[in-house]
Amino acid sequence: MDKIIRFKNIGQNKRGQEEIVGFVLIMVIVAVVFLVFLGIMIRNSGKTGQGDSTIAYQFLESAMEQTTDCALSVGGSYLKLDELISECYATGNNCASGKGACLMLNETLGEMLENSWVVSNGSALKGYEFESVYSFESDSQSDGNEEIVRITKGDCGGSAVGNSYFLPEFPGRIITTFRMCY
Amino acid sequence: MSLSQNARYFRNSKGQLKIQQMAFVLVATMIFFAIVGLFYFSIRFSSLKEDVGDLRRDEVIETVRKLSGSPEFSFGSWEDCAACVDFDKVMALKERNSYQNFWQDVSLLQVIRVYPEYGSEECTAGNYPNCNKITLTEKEDYESYEAFVSLCRYDGGIGFSRCELGKIVMGFESVENG
Numbered sequence: 001m002d003k004i005i006r007f008k009n010i011g012q013n014k015r016g017q018e019e020i021v022g023f024v025l026i027m028v029i030v031a032v033v034f035l036v037f038l039g040i041m042i043r044n045s046g047k048t049g050q051g052d053s054t055i056a057y058q059f060l061e062s063a064m065e066q067t068t069d070c071a072l073s074v075g076g077s078y079l080k081l082d083e084l085i086s087e088c089y090a091t092g093n094n095c096a097s098g099k100g101a102c103l104m105l106n107e108t109l110g111e112m113l114e115n116s117w118v119v120s121n122g123s124a125l126k127g128y129e130f131e132s133v134y135s136f137e138s139d140s141q142s143d144g145n146e147e148i149v150r151i152t153k154g155d156c157g158g159s160a161v162g163n164s165y166f167l168p169e170f171p172g173r174i175i176t177t178f179r180m181c182y
Numbered sequence: 183m184s185l186s187q188n189a190r191y192f193r194n195s196k197g198q199l200k201i202q203q204m205a206f207v208l209v210a211t212m213i214f215f216a217i218v219g220l221f222y223f224s225i226r227f228s229s230l231k232e233d234v235g236d237l238r239r240d241e242v243i244e245t246v247r248k249l250s251g252s253p254e255f256s257f258g259s260w261e262d263c264a265a266c267v268d269f270d271k272v273m274a275l276k277e278r279n280s281y282q283n284f285w286q287d288v289s290l291l292q293v294i295r296v297y298p299e300y301g302s303e304e305c306t307a308g309n310y311p312n313c314n315k316i317t318l319t320e321k322e323d324y325e326s327y328e329a330f331v332s333l334c335r336y337d338g339g340i341g342f343s344r345c346e347l348g349k350i351v352m353g354f355e356s357v358e359n360g
Contacts (some may be wrong), residue, residue, distance in 0.1 A: 016203055023207060027214050038218060038225060054240045058247060058330040062265050065332035066297070067344040077342050112347055115297040116330075 053161035056178045060165035063112060064176075070095035070104045081108065082167050084130050085174060089148045105149055117180070119154040127154025127181040129162075136172030148174065156181035203292075239327070246352045247329035254281075255350075257334040257343075266345060267293060269335040272316050275304060279320075289324030290353025292317045295333055296349045311335060324353030 064082040071078045072087070074096045087093060088102040095104055109130060119125050132148040159181060162179030249255055250267045254275055257266035272293050275281050285291050293316045305313035337340035 016199055019203065020206060024210065027210065031214065035221065038222060054243055055330065058243070058265070062330040062332045063347055065263055065266060065334075065345045066347050067342075078340060078344070080345070113299045116347065117297060138254060 006097070030124075033100060053081055053163050053180065056161065056180060057163040058177055059116065060163060060178050064165060064167075066108070066112065068104060068108050070099070070101060072096060084108070085176065086167065086169055089132075089134050089146070089169065089174065097138065102149070106151070109149060109151055113151060113153070117153075124182060125154070125180055126158065127152065127156045129156055129160075129177075129179045129181070131178075134169060134172055134175045135175050154181065158182060242327045243329050246327050246350055247331065249350055249352070250329075250331045257332075257345075263332065263334075263345075264330045266334045267348065267350065269293070269295075269311065269316075269348075270274075271316070273310055276305070276318055277307070277317055283328040285319040288319060288352060289321045289355050290317075290326055290351060291319045292351040293331075293333065293348060294328075294351060295346055295348045296330075320353075323356055325356040326351055326353040328352075 011031065064080065066081040067078050068081055068084050069078065070084055070087075072093065072095065076096065082103050084101060088105045092100065092102055093098050113128065113130060116126050117125060119127055130149075130151045132150075134146040134148060136144060136146075158181060160179045160181045162177060164175055164177045167174040167176065231256055247265060250265050255267045255272060257263060257268040257271075295314045300312045300314055305311075305316045328349045328351040331348055331350050332345045334345040335341055336342075337344040
């Protein structure tokens, strides 16, 4: 009888140990799955994130005050960059020198960006994007965006920081965005 | 031992075994969640130091930019341009002896024109305004920060004020980490 009871006890202890081993195995599998999920989540948030940049906003705000070489009439005052963007969108007129406002805008912006931001294989900055878009929203659902100027350089596939600057242009507004890519 | 005593003994043993199992499960579960939590927080906050550094740097850059609003730098003709620096005023400041010790707490203070660039580097009375840089003070061993501003001056050629893209560069004594 004692032998039978002892045999039964051993069977029960073995079952208990099996349960513990099974439990530990489940915990290990759950931990591995969780870590893999966490790794994927962190990797994805790093790739597509874009943060606001103070220096990008300062660049946009200061660049908009740039006096360009475009005057609408001989002897008239020269347009600032923000006025030139509005002029390019609204009318596309020629400057007093004969050059088109949009052409002058592209040239001025291109040179300004070249002087301000160094993009090369050895630099931390891998690329940049400058874009001015007219944005219009209305109740009648006829809203949309119209690109005014867009200048890009380098590779903007990775993470980026940037900022936007808004100009009023009735009935909508002009949104100028500058992004630096690292 | 009688049969009933044996049965009672084994029932108690079984109960104790179950309690032990449950205790082990609870302890193991707590340890598991503690390890998972440790992993999560160490990964989540690994970039915290870098983020703090970035925020501090942004703060310093904003402080540098605020210099453009000080009476020595501000461009009074355009009241709605907070980031406009009077380039003529800064050039005059460079020449004034009374301002030589004004910047003694600052290791570097420069105003640099970014666009358009002219041939000469440092501005002097002879080459102004066809120059790129005005240095108000420069010492050794500094960590510099720069902020974009608009450099404005009166242009006699066009008879109006002209503004150009520039930077204010400020340098502070670098502190060696112990």
